[in-house]
Amino acid sequence: MNNMEVLYRQVIMDHYKNPRNKGLVQDELYKTIHIKNPTCGDDITVQSKISNGVVEDVRHDGTGCSICCSSASVMSETLLGKSVDDAIKIKDAYINMLTNKEYDEEVELEEAVAYTGVRKFPARIKCASIAWKAFEGTLDESE
């Protein structure tokens, strides 16, 4: 029995087929982080523009599987307009949720909640987290 439907939710497919906030910008107000997983070929670049403690823009681009590419798009929508503090909370809750660690269930993951199914597929956790890790990197850059 294959329970693939758990993984390939409509939200995920929607963002995979019609990615939001895709394409990078040339703007020095943006911090850019590129992460590549050489084993599987997932290759994602994430940019964030932070001003006055708010995530004003998130951009992404790259190649990879549907889980990887869609999660970059979902992340961008989820984090856009959030305060940096909230964005970090969401990011932490999301990563902990994926990796089966304790996480703050009060934190609203919005559409990113569609990735709870990934927990059942340990080999794919990396795919779903790579874009979020890259976003995390852009915050480190801005400090």
Next chain:
Amino acid sequence: MDINNIRKDFPILEDKTLVYLDTAASSLKPIQVIDKLDEYYKKYGVNVHRGVYNLSFIATEQYEKARRKVASFINATFEEIIFTRGASSALNLVASSYGLNNLTKDDEIIVTELEHHSHVLPWQNVSNITGAKLVYLPLDEEGRITIDNFKSVLTDKTKVVAVTHVSNVMGYISPIKEIVKLAHEKGAVVSVDAAQAAPHTKIDVIDLDCDFLAFSGHKMLGPTGIGVLFGKKNLLKEMPPIEFGGDMNDNVDKFDASWKDAPYKFETGTPPIAEALGLGAAIDYLENIGLENIHKYEIELKDYTMKKLKEIEDIEIYNLTTDTGIISFNIKGVHPHDAITYFDGDNICMRAGHHCAQLVIKWLEVLATLRASFYIYNTIEECDKFVSSVKQARDFFKSVGF
């Protein structure tokens, strides 16, 4: 060859739902090999070449017996067999010892885009350090190595030819014997990556006349952590060690030292003893079945599967004329990492990705591929299960909008 009996030798196959199609990455291990590891650890698990006591003598005898087995397996002599950590270490040894010490900026190294990273990166390193030029043999339209194309890059400057025996992505067998003959006419040495060949075809280093040849234990029913480098005696004699320490030295003074003869000068530290013994047991197992029979059987499975796979719409096959049990393919529009999760759900183990061979993946102009590889423990029923899973996967991904 009784497949059901063979399957009984593999404890992991007690899980009747498991379909293992990733032998090209690592084979399953039969009980005879596992028992051999146990025997060493339980009965004489002590160091080799050092202790002057009976147990150590037994361990040493067993270790050297394994070396003799490997030597006869590929028709080499005892002192031409170096035990390494795997094929990667073996190929690195050739580049670091022979390459770095014999090449200069006026020389050329021929490599191919079919090489595994372990047979191109060491030579890239040699090229960067010595200035020798790395030259790529152009593959033909199928992605094969041909003699004509080899001739087009072979020059008086060629000093090393690094070529794979069987491609781990395309499954093609290279014309090694002809390459060696031509290379020798120019005075070049040939290093052969036989990691995908040793489990499937009889290798005879005298017949091939290659200068170096490497393979891994774990791809041929043996344990992980053991590999083999064959090197011609006269070449090994002149090559310096690349690792220094215990057991490889002869006399040691404060400011200089001398080395043992090959193979020992290349085997410092406590070697992978249990693993070498396990490799010996794996060779016994393979020879007992016969490599010709193994090759014939896996081709049977491959041909059967290939025929069925070709009939499925939206399947892209990259090596229709493969010479071995390796099939590289994709489901159109579906990233292999999405596809692999579907197969995993059916307990079918396969490889997806670059296969440590990014150059050929780039040559194919794809992001990555799926790879199924067949071996002695696979069955026609498993091929059917695989084919039906491919169809279902394609239908599923279509249904969710891929």
